[in-house]
Amino acid sequence: MSIKIAIADDHSLIAEGIKNMLRYSSDMEVIASYPNGATLLAGISLIRPDVLLLDIAMPGRQGDELAAIISEQYPEIKMIVLTSTDNIFHIRNMLQYKNVAGYLLKDTGKETLEDAIKIVYHGGQYLGTAIARRIREDEENLQRQKEAGRLLTKREKEILQLIIDNHTSAEIAEILHLSRRTVEHHRESIFSKLDVKKTSALVKKALELNLVQR
Amino acid sequence: MSGAVHLSFFSLRIRLFSRGVIYAIWSMIISGSPASAQQFHNLTMLPEHFFSIASEDTAYVHKLLGSAGYYLPLHSDSALFLYEQAKQLSFRIPYPDGICVALNGISRFYADRGDQTKALAYLREAEVYCKNAFFRARSLTVSWYQSMAIPHTYSGRNDSAVWYLYRSLEFARSLKDTASMLAAYNLLGTVWIHNKDLNNAIRYLEKGEQLALQKPYTDDLALISNNLAIAYGNLGDSTRMLHSLQRAATYARISGNKRQQQKALLNLADYYLKGQQPAEALRHLQEGLSFTKEENHTLRFEFYYGLSNAWHQLGHFRKARTYGLAAEACISGKQLHTFSKAYFFEEQARICDALGDRAGAYHYQKLYTALSDSLNRTSRKGEIDRLETMYRLAEHEKEIAHKEKELLFNAAKIRNRNIWIITISIGALGITAFLFGLYRNSRRRMLLLRQQKEIDELKAMISGEEKERNRIAIDLHDHVGGLLSAAFYNLERIKEENNDMEHSHAFRKIKSLIGEVQYEIRNTAHNLMPDILIHHSLPEAVRIYCADMERDAALRIDVQIQGQFDNLHQDFQLSLYRIIQELVQNILKHAEATHVYVQLHASSTLVSLTVEDNGKGFDPEQATTQGRGLLNIQGRITIMNGRLSLDTNPGKGTSIYIEFDLND
Numbered sequence: 056m057s058i059k060i061a062i063a064d065d066h067s068l069i070a071e072g073i074k075n076m077l078r079y080s081s082d083m084e085v086i087a088s089y090p091n092g093a094t095l096l097a098g099i100s101l102i103r104p105d106v107l108l109l110d111i112a113m114p115g116r117q118g119d120e121l122a123a124i125i126s127e128q129y130p131e132i133k134m135i136v137l138t139s140t141d142n143i144f145h146i147r148n149m150l151q152y153k154n155v156a157g158y159l160l161k162d163t164g165k166e167t168l169e170d171a172i173k174i175v176y177h178g179g180q181y182l183g184t185a186i187a188r189r190i191r192e193d194e195e196n197l198q199r200q201k202e203a204g205r206l207l208t209k210r211e212k213e214i215l216q217l218i219i220d221n222h223t224s225a226e227i228a229e230i231l232h233l234s235r236r237t238v239e240h241h242r243e244s245i246f247s248k249l250d251v252k253k254t255s256a257l258v259k260k261a262l263e264l265n266l267v268q269r
Numbered sequence: 270m271s272g273a274v275h276l277s278f279f280s281l282r283i284r285l286f287s288r289g290v291i292y293a294i295w296s297m298i299i300s301g302s303p304a305s306a307q308q309f310h311n312l313t314m315l316p317e318h319f320f321s322i323a324s325e326d327t328a329y330v331h332k333l334l335g336s337a338g339y340y341l342p343l344h345s346d347s348a349l350f351l352y353e354q355a356k357q358l359s360f361r362i363p364y365p366d367g368i369c370v371a372l373n374g375i376s377r378f379y380a381d382r383g384d385q386t387k388a389l390a391y392l393r394e395a396e397v398y399c400k401n402a403f404f405r406a407r408s409l410t411v412s413w414y415q416s417m418a419i420p421h422t423y424s425g426r427n428d429s430a431v432w433y434l435y436r437s438l439e440f441a442r443s444l445k446d447t448a449s450m451l452a453a454y455n456l457l458g459t460v461w462i463h464n465k466d467l468n469n470a471i472r473y474l475e476k477g478e479q480l481a482l483q484k485p486y487t488d489d490l491a492l493i494s495n496n497l498a499i500a501y502g503n504l505g506d507s508t509r510m511l512h513s514l515q516r517a518a519t520y521a522r523i524s525g526n527k528r529q530q531q532k533a534l535l536n537l538a539d540y541y542l543k544g545q546q547p548a549e550a551l552r553h554l555q556e557g558l559s560f561t562k563e564e565n566h567t568l569r570f571e572f573y574y575g576l577s578n579a580w581h582q583l584g585h586f587r588k589a590r591t592y593g594l595a596a597e598a599c600i601s602g603k604q605l606h607t608f609s610k611a612y613f614f615e616e617q618a619r620i621c622d623a624l625g626d627r628a629g630a631y632h633y634q635k636l637y638t639a640l641s642d643s644l645n646r647t648s649r650k651g652e653i654d655r656l657e658t659m660y661r662l663a664e665h666e667k668e669i670a671h672k673e674k675e676l677l678f679n680a681a682k683i684r685n686r687n688i689w690i691i692t693i694s695i696g697a698l699g700i701t702a703f704l705f706g707l708y709r710n711s712r713r714r715m716l717l718l719r720q721q722k723e724i725d726e727l728k729a730m731i732s733g734e735e736k737e738r739n740r741i742a743i744d745l746h747d748h749v750g751g752l753l754s755a756a757f758y759n760l761e762r763i764k765e766e767n768n769d770m771e772h773s774h775a776f777r778k779i780k781s782l783i784g785e786v787q788y789e790i791r792n793t794a795h796n797l798m799p800d801i802l803i804h805h806s807l808p809e810a811v812r813i814y815c816a817d818m819e820r821d822a823a824l825r826i827d828v829q830i831q832g833q834f835d836n837l838h839q840d841f842q843l844s845l846y847r848i849i850q851e852l853v854q855n856i857l858k859h860a861e862a863t864h865v866y867v868q869l870h871a872s873s874t875l876v877s878l879t880v881e882d883n884g885k886g887f888d889p890e891q892a893t894t895q896g897r898g899l900l901n902i903q904g905r906i907t908i909m910n911g912r913l914s915l916d917t918n919p920g921k922g923t924s925i926y927i928e929f930d931l932n933d
Contacts, residue, residue, distance in 0.1 A: 244868075
């Protein structure tokens with residue numbers, strides 16, 4: 056029993072290329088290829104592939120919409136995203152769908168593609184090396200940006216200093232030649248970054264963190 | 270010998286009318302000989318985008334359909350059985366392409382049986398499967414339209430038949446599907462012949478001929494030439510008919526299309542019999558008979574009958590009688606009500622008479638009389654049907670002409686009304702402009718207007734720029750990127766076919782080059798078109814952009830985003846993103862910084878953006894490249910109703926603060 060594969064890609068050349076690539080693979084078989092979402096949905100309602108190779112950018116319905124529909128309606132079809140974008144947004148967006156079990160770039164070679172199909176077919180998950188690295192980097196970045204939350208801008212530092220020096224917003228506006236609204240806007244940002252509600256708490260925290268001089 | 274002339278003349282007409290249409294249509298769609306028909310049955314030959322479902326079930330369906338198509342003109346009952354099998358199997362798989370072709374075939378079985386209601390019912394059922402076919406929806410739809418023409422032609426509704434054929438022609442033309450276009454031209458030709466509108470028939474057939482010659486499709490050319498011959502024959506242009514028949518025979522011989530070759534040879538023989546050239550006729554008949562299969566009784570009857578006729582003309586009555594008996598053996602026990610059969614009996618009566626066989630002569634004369642009476646009745650009815658159809662077509666054309674006139678009249682009325690509307694509008698606009706001018710006639714107002722104009726121009730420029738970026742991004746990503754991927758897969762395939770390729774330095778180099786270009790295109794396209802991201806979340810888009818930049822350049826970018834951005838206008842969000850992009854690029858190019866801080870903050874009344882770096886800074890009073898970069902952003906900020914403030918000095922880094930009001 057060979058693994059039945061369907062391809063959804065608007066480039067006939069690519070669909071053909073994949074088919075050629077898998078021609079000599081004895082245990083898998085490309086049974087259909089669809090140039091857009093409409094024909095894909097019509098086709099799989101008749102013939103179910105085991106594994107669907109899905110592109111993201113297609114005319115009409117995009118890959119994410121299709122992945123959502125297929126996960127909902129055909130829980131038995133496993134999907135591998137085969138696309139040319141390695142943007143982390145697309146990676147995360149596609150992997151959130153239940154049946155999307157793989158993500159590969161279109162410069163993936165034959166052996167990797169075959170491995171991915173087999174693993175996904177048997178219930179596993181497969182991410183290309185570049186994709187896995189991209190996810191890891193992004194997680195690191197996300198973590199770091201959370202920690203960066205306490206950084207103050209130059210202007211915010213000036214205003215924080217003035218607040219600690221007991222100036223009101225109106226006074227600060229006059230000193231810095233800013234509008235009252237702008238000063239309020241900065242205040243809001245500072246309070247939010249230091250996670251405080253009252254001016255007294257703000258002063259205490261700023262001193263604790265050594266952000267200003269008394 | 271005048272009897273023989275009369276006889277062969279009729280036998281030609283017989284093939285032209287009672288069977289001409291049926292044969293032509295069949296041989297085109299069912300028999301599977303010309304290019305279009307081959308495609309129709311041979312479902313494994315699929316156009317690009319599609320692959321065959323290589324499972325055994327569908328292959329079996331194809332086999333069933335292929336045999337059914339072959340048997341339909343010969344043993345229609347077997348064909349029906351095969352079509353039913355194919356239909357049931359296709360429903361079980363399920364396989365709409367198979368269902369479509371099977372239902373078309375069943376319909377044609379009934380059409381041929383004279384049950385046009387049933388034929389149409391099957392086609393109605395087929396419609397949805399053909400139009401939503403799995404692999405070949407477009408070309409099966411073209412075929413479906415052509416099939417629809419058949420029961421309509423049979424039941425004398427030529428106008429409907431022509432309508433369906435025009436639809437199929439239009440459709441095939443839009444698909445640039447030459448094979449289907451050829452089929453449509455041919456069918457139109459046959460329907461016009463059926464309707465005795467020979468000039469129209471010739472016009473369409475010649476169009477088909479031109480098209481078929483380009484390739485050349487010899488198979489279709491054979492069919493077209495045969496049909497042209499019928500049309501010329503009916504026009505009484507025997508020279509052109511002869512040439513067409515000769516061409517048909519040649520084309521059929523080249524393409525190996527037996528059916529068309531038989532048809533051409535039979536009609537050529539008829540022509541020579543009519544022209545008292547029995548020796549020529551004999552040659553063609555013998556050629557035809559030599560490759561006509563034993564089980565094809567109808568055709569063998571025609572050839573034997575022709576041979577009998579030829580020997581009759583040559584005065585060899587005994588030989589004529591022998592072939593006559595052979596012909597009769599072919600049709601014994603078969604329901605074959607044709608003029609050929611009637612005239613065959615009449616001729617046998619004459620031959621028996623010449624041989625002195627009175628009893629035989631009487632026997633055949635009786636058969637002839639009985640058959641020709643009933644046929645004359647049918648033919649009279651056919652003639653009445655034809656006149657009715659012609660009347661209907663004439664009425665239809667009159668109606669179209671009437672409607673066109675009405676449309677012209679309405680258009681004129683609308684034009685008149687539009688002139689009035691335009692006149693009044695221009696008048697009203699003129700008065701408004703005058704009052705407006707009076708009202709605004711001050712220097713200050715003029716200045717404001719000029720500023721507004723500048724802003725509008727900027728807006729238009731930026732929006733045009735966005736569109737252009739979008740177009741380039743799509744071109745790059747979809748088209749160039751797609752081609753590159755295809756090239757990559759083909760390389761993989763080369764590797765598969767030549768094992769030593771993997772060790773070739775050049776091969777590996779090409780592969781890595783393709784990979785690099787793919788990477789560049791991905792990045793460029795994404796930078797040009799971030800709108801999908803922004804559509805989902807601007808903060809996420811900004812964070813990801815900065816992370817990408819950080820990875821590509823040796824630089825640390827911290828991002829801090831506060832507040833809600835979802836409610837901001839899409840264009841506004843995109844502009845914010847572009848400003849961040851330009852500021853970060855500016856820093857990368859000029860600032861020599863190691864650390865960048867990007868902060869976006871949305872409160873209820875304001876949105877602010879701060880971008881700071883620890884680079885070399887610059888003197889804002891001097892025209893530096895870094896300062897000039899900021900000028901590009903200034904235009905955008907103005908139309909977004911924002912203000913920019915800059916805090917920088919040489920050696921002190923740069924801090925840019927941009928603020929937008931959210932009031933309007």
